[in-house]
C-alpha cells in the first residue's frame with residue numbers, strides 16, 4: 001500500500017514536471033512567435049529613410065540618405081529573419097485580394113519589356129496589352145532597391161482596398177523571380193506635368209485646368225474622408241497626376257502614402273521639394289493638412305504653368321501682395337493662355353489655393369472644402385453656358401421668325417408693335 005502511494009506520488013510529480021515543462025515551452029513559442037510578428041509589422045509599416053524628391057516633373061534625385069534607418073529590423077536582420085520577412089511580405093500581398101499575374105504573362109503583354117512609356121524613380125513603366133485585350137501600364141520596381149520593395153508593398157496593400165474614379169487603380173501585381181511589378185489602369189495622356197511643361201502635348205486650356213483640379217481634389221477627398229482608415233498621400237505633385245483619354249485626372253503613385261492611424265510621425269522628411277508643407281518640415285509630423293498644402297501648391301502650378309521648384313511660390317507671394325488674397329490674381333496666370341480664362345473663376349481658384357497654403361495648418365480648408373469650392377466654380381460655369389445658349393437659341397429663333405416674316409413680305413416690314421412683342425418675349429426667355 002505504501003509502495004503504491006509512493007508510486008502514485010512519483011507519477012504525479014513526473015506528470016506535474018512534464019506539464020510545467022510543456023507550459024514553459026508553449027509560453028516560449030508564443031513569445032517568440034509574437035516577437036517575429038512585431039518585427040514583420042514594424043518593417044512593413046515604418047518609414048525607412050525615403051528620398052526627398054527634388055524634381056516635380058518626371059525625374060527625382062535623392063537628397064537624404066536612402067539607406068534603411070539604423071533602428072530598422074530589416075538592416076540588422078539575420079538571414080533567417082530576413083527570409084521570414086519575405087514570407088510575411090508575400091502573405092501580406094496575397095491577403096490584399098489583388099489578382100496576381102505571372103512574370104511570363106507580363107513579359108508577353110509588354111512585348112518582352114520593350115514598350116517603355118515612362119521612367120520613375122524606382123523603375124521603368126511599360127504599356128501592355130493583357131490577353132483580355134485590355135491596355136494597362138506595368139511598373140517594374142528596381143530589384144536592388146529597398147525603397148522599391150517598400151513602395152511595392154505600400155501600393156499593393158493600400159490600393160488593393162482603395163477604389164475611386166479619381167485614383168489610378170491598381171489592377172494586379174507580380175512578385176516572381178525576385179521581380180516586383182505593379183499593373184495599373186492605363187492613363188493614355190500621361191502626367192499633368194508633361195502637359196504643363198512640354199510643348200509637344202499642346203496647351204492646356206483654362207477650362208480643362210479647372211476640371212483637372214476638381215478631379216484631383218475629389219481623389220484626395222476620398223483618401224481623407226472616404227477611405228477607412230483615412231490615407232494621406234504625401235506626394236501630391238503634377239508628375240503624380242495622370243490623365244486619361246478624355247483628359248480626366250486621377251491621383252497616382254501611392255508609394256509614400258500612409259494610413260493616418262499607422263504612423264504620423266516620420267523620422268525623415270519625405271515627399272517632393274517645392275510641395276512640402278513647411279509645418280511638416282519643422283514638426284516632422286504629417287497629417288491631412290500636409291496634403292492640402294501640396295494641393296494648394298498644385299493649384300498655383302496649374303494656374304501659373306510654373307514649376308514649384310523654379311520659383312513658383314516667390315511668384316505667388318508677389319502676386320498675393322497685389323491681390324488682397326481674394327481678387328487681383330490675374331498677373332499670376334500662365335501667359336501662354338493669352339488672356340483666355342475667366343477672371344472670376346481664376347480669382348476663386350487662386351484664393352482657394354492661397355488658403356490651402358496657409359502656414360497654419362488649422363486655417364487651411366479641408367479637401368472637402370476644396371471640392372465644394374471647385375464644384376461651385378464649375379457649376380457656375382455650366383449655368384453661365386446654359387444661360388448663354390438660351391439667349392443665343394432665342395436670338396436664333398427670333399432671327400428665323402424675322403427672316404420668315406421678311407421673306408414673306410419683303411416690302412412691308414413688321415409693324416412696330418409686332419417687333420416690340422418679339423423683343424419682349426426675348427426678354428422673358430432671358431429671365432428664365
Ligand SMILES: Nc1ncnc2c1ncn2[C@@H]1O[C@H](COP(=O)(O)OP(=O)(O)OP(=O)(O)O)[C@@H](O)[C@H]1O
Pocket residue numbers: 053057058059060117118119120121122123124125137139168184185186187188190191239240242252253
Ligand atoms: N498608369 C499609367 N498609365 C500611363 N502612364 C503611366 C502610368 N503610370 C506611370 N506612367 C508614366 O510613367 C511615368 C513614370 O511614372 P512613375 O509613377 O513611375 O514615376 P513618377 O511619378 O514620374 O516619379 P516618382 O516615382 O519619382 O514619383 C509617368 O510620368 C507617366 O508618364
